[in-house]
Amino acid sequence: MKVFMEWTYVTPKKQEIVWTSKEMEVEEALSFAEDIEKTGRVKQLLFFDARGVAWTKKELIKLMKEIETEPHDIVAYFDGGFDHETKKAGVGVVIYYKQNGDPFRIRANAQLDELQSNNEAEYAAFYFLLEQLEHLGVHHLPVVFRGDAHVVFHQLSDEWPVFSDEGRWVERIEQKMKKLCISPIYEPIRRKQNGEADQLATQALHGTIITSTMRLERER
Structure with a gap:
């Protein structure tokens, strides 16, 4: 399953900018998300699947655990x-x-x-x-x-x-x-x-x- 990420980054001066990643496998996206969150400047982080459905990190991890047992x-x-x-x-x-x-x-x-x-x-x-x-x-x-x-x-x-x-x-x-x-x-x-x-x-x-x-x- 492939997704792309969209996250809102907040600068030290409280300015906000939205970044969008390329499409990638879920495992790779979750790994990048871990690094991005370590900056402490992420206001919102979402993942979008091929249908355009948005998932939070917690929701996506739960989904992947459920999918693992299904085709x-x-x-x-x-x-x-x-x-x-x-x-x-x-x-x-x-x-x-x-x-x-x-x-x-x-x-x-x-x-x-x-x-x-x-x-x-x-x-x-x-x-x-x-x-x-x-x-x-x-x-x-x-x-x-x-x-x-x-x-x-x-x-x-x-x-x-x-x-x-x-x-x-x-x-x-x-x-x-x-x-x-x-x-x-x-x-x-x-x-x-x-x-x-x-x-x-x-x-x-x-x-x-x-x-x-x-x-x-x-x-x-």
Whole structure:
């Protein structure tokens, strides 16, 4: 989780000035806060998360203790594929997260019917990803979403118009994110960087269904 700090500094002549830091990891921000408070000239010190929510130092420390036991620091990949001959779609997702100090990875896929195009399969993959996050218990957190379906990111970010065929998926996705109170961070990537999710989507198209959770030795 990343935050930036805003603090009001008071000079010896009682003049006040507000300083704002760059965005940084919570642990680093709390360390800087300790040093800043040692000056004895801080009138107010606040931390702001990705959603713009303000936290005092005490509130942030309490929040981090609560988060530690829940999934957090989430980076999620998705991909969808469509077979025009069989009219079947395959979706694949990979979720990296931390919990109780350990890194984990979830891999999951599914085969879907009643879709009409590869573009629709990408939206279905994103929605399938949200369902996996809901099952994991993710809520009220920022989530980094990565995929090579750039049109999905542009439309979810309101940068491109949404047409009728995609509108129902956009609506479902937005409703699900609102329900989970997820703050999305969209990071489009190249196809070769999305190999895990792409492989899972392909395996689903061929009828191989995978669901696994693994504790990792090292963070990705």
